[in-house]
Amino acid sequence: MVQGVVVVVTNSSLFSTIFGNTSKTLFFKAFFVLLITVNSILMAADAMAGTLPVDSVDILHHRFDGGGMEIDGPFVLVRKSIGTQVSVNGHYYIDSVSAASIDVVANASEYTEERTEVSAGVDFLHEKTMISTGYTNSEENDFVANSVFFSIGQDFFGDLTKLTMGYARGWDEVGKIESDFSEDVDRQIYKLGLSQVLTKNSLMGLDIETISDEGYLNNPYRSYRFFDPADTTKSLTSVEVYPETRTSTAVAVRGLYYLPYRASIKGEYRYFSDSWGIDAHTYEVLYVHPFGRQWTLEARVRRYSQSSADFYSDIFTHEGANDFLARDKELSTYTGMTYGGGVTYEFGQGVIPHVNKLKLTLLVDYLKYEYDNFRDVTAGDGLLDAGTEPFYEFDAWVTRASITFEY
């Protein structure tokens, strides 16, 4: 049981700011008292027990097909405990991309590429406190991303409450094929999560995440368009100009309820806002219905909507119309719907030696995105007047098939 929570001030100037004109002696005395209090909290935590993630191997084949994009590949996630306090994990993930999306067709020629992502992480459990850290590397022919993260989680109140805090740092290298173009992006991520059991049939989660980017945030292949001064029924293009910083905050609340018969329903809402002027709302409802101990069916609906970035326009009045100029459809105003379903089949213990549980899962989602101010420049074989093309929309199928071994 936690006895209290304190703020430890280790910076003497900050301490002086808070407590006024205080001597160093008082500072160190106060610091010592706070250390003792923190220690008492940790001692109190010693009286509690927890568990590491289950040892497992998760093998997934994923496929995205729609909007001119075909992406598929494997995703393998392995978890293994070492003793009773340490669990290590790693994943290997490939995106094999065949791209002929509207962005590609409008700005360049079709291409194929492969993205490979690997990660390694470790969880350390001390009674009710879980400390996790890890490293991820993602590479494709024109983009490299590296990131590290650290998080600490603590269970409270007889395990009814779980509080998690995390920090991650990322470094991206943005390149461009067939050129020596190279730019950097630095990223910092702060996370706060709360999971709370409300009643014997319900629980909720609250997540807050702030992300701060600094560097080259453009997509180097994309361009904005503006009216051709010689013929305003046509348009010309130029390289996009993005701000070099972006800070965003997302807050999500989730609720999960066990229905009077054996089934559950989950509701979720997320609000997002960033320094580029984008506001987004995400709603999702998931219904899960088991049949016996082996079969589980699920269905979900998700709605996403966002407003445009301040510097987005489908077509600008003239070249260099603003300080920042973008025509990425991801920065426009649009709505996305997802309708999904899935089935899971679980084999019990004994089917395979040393495997406690074997689970087969198939999830299929249908996605539909409709844009309110991003026009389809490929419509009408390019014969339509600039700025009169129909608004763009696309749909896609996302398939996930996985096999999970718990041992």
Place this chain on the structure above:
Amino acid sequence: MKTHLIIGLLLLCFVGLSGCTGIKPWVKPYERNNLADPIMSLDRHGAAGSYIHHVYQAREGARGAEGGAGGGCGCN
């Protein structure tokens, strides 16, 4: 005045959270059968769950707070 306000807020936080000592779990361990059911996990699909977040992140302006952990009975 500002200094006193900050001190007051810090003390209030400390005293308030210290008061948590007296809070007893209102859902007893023997009442957590339903919460322990796998269908009561906020993230049931592991790698498949991570992948769908990746799909959305690549196509939507919003990012973060996807969750991915928690739920269950707290029966650790």
